[in-house]
Amino acid sequence: MTGGTEATRAAGAPGPLAPLAGKVALITGSARGQGEVTARRFVAAGAQVMITDILAGEGAKVAASLGDAAVFQELDVRDETAWAAAVAALRASFGRLDVLVNNAAIHWIRPLLEDNAADLDRLLAVNLRGPFLGIQACVPLMLEGDGGSIINISSIAGVKAFRGHGVYGAAKWALRGMSKVAALELAPRIRVNCILPGAIDSPMLPPGAAERVSAGTPMGRLGRSDEIAEGALYLASAASSYTTGTDLVIDGGSTTGP
Template identity: 45%
Template structure:
């Protein structure tokens, strides 16, 4: 038996990276998943591989109507909705003085408003089903300030706070809400072509940035997926409003030994 047998879960930003790993693991554990993303070709390809246990829906997380459509697809294809993983996000670099209002609001729209709209969209269905789970993807940037990442850091702190507020509001109707805080994870979002300003040497790789962590390596998407599985399954039945790190020891401090 799988840990998610019979569960129906929506995962945003699941066409690649952490979301894709979560979708694949959840299906392997018996769930039916609705994959939402704006990368239509990539998302459709993942669903084709997963077969009848998955559906794809175009989902710009900033659009309330598209969230409603994702919930409708889940209900129509698989029945009662049991969970949400708010995974979609963008990473942008820029000092305060170099960040335009448009750039800042783009990050807020996807990373923060998207999480708000996702939770709001699924709550009626989860409550009607007798409860469920919401997993919000924050970051280690939601636990500490990081220079040169004003927008990203602000939104990840916001996700942390929204998670706690939602957990307090929803616990009595059986909905658990937790946040996960990945550190450096080897996904397209943190590879060298997307981390200009973070890598100072042309020969450096994303892995080099995390060499001084306690575990001495960058993380894998499947390691984040396993944490999301724990928080979506009954294994975490007494956990809500909490923060869960998957960071290779990043928040413990640097290891210069």
């Protein structure tokens, strides 16, 4: 495993063109969607990235397309043993970890009275237990190095009520709460922040949602994964060195008002 692309090696120390030079990131759920785009953005910014997902074929392809700047590790975020294996692999491949993006999640839209406890547990296992296990597994390796930045992908459904988002919203509100406690407990060496995307054009978006959501958004369109990746890059890099315990809302203005 070597460090970054020719361009980032030439760039050397972190700077405006390579703000993540010398940094290592683990991104969950990065075989597709926002996680994949964030991984690609981080590599372009000079980082080495561990792509992780339960979609092994897709994840391996994404990592292969990034050359020696990325590796793939199969990681079901619900599985504590798999987290330990991922951290061991990080140690072996890179010897450090600077950025953890807890991005993996599942989603559905269903009225509360039609949902059920088994599905509640299933969603919480991915969307809340996953980031919890990730923080526990990754922080020790971050502390062995220069500290780091943890970015938890919540949602505007974690700050505002949306019909059909009782279970998903509960997990995203909880993730924001856990992030703020982690920010308190892990400062000053590790910063912990959330991103709250609005509706983003990714495989998670339910069919037919695009037109309805676009009409209700001041910006008049869906968000793009690269717009979330830019937020993640900001929170991952030294540009946000005094930012912890906060929520970065990237939603085209949709939570601003009626």
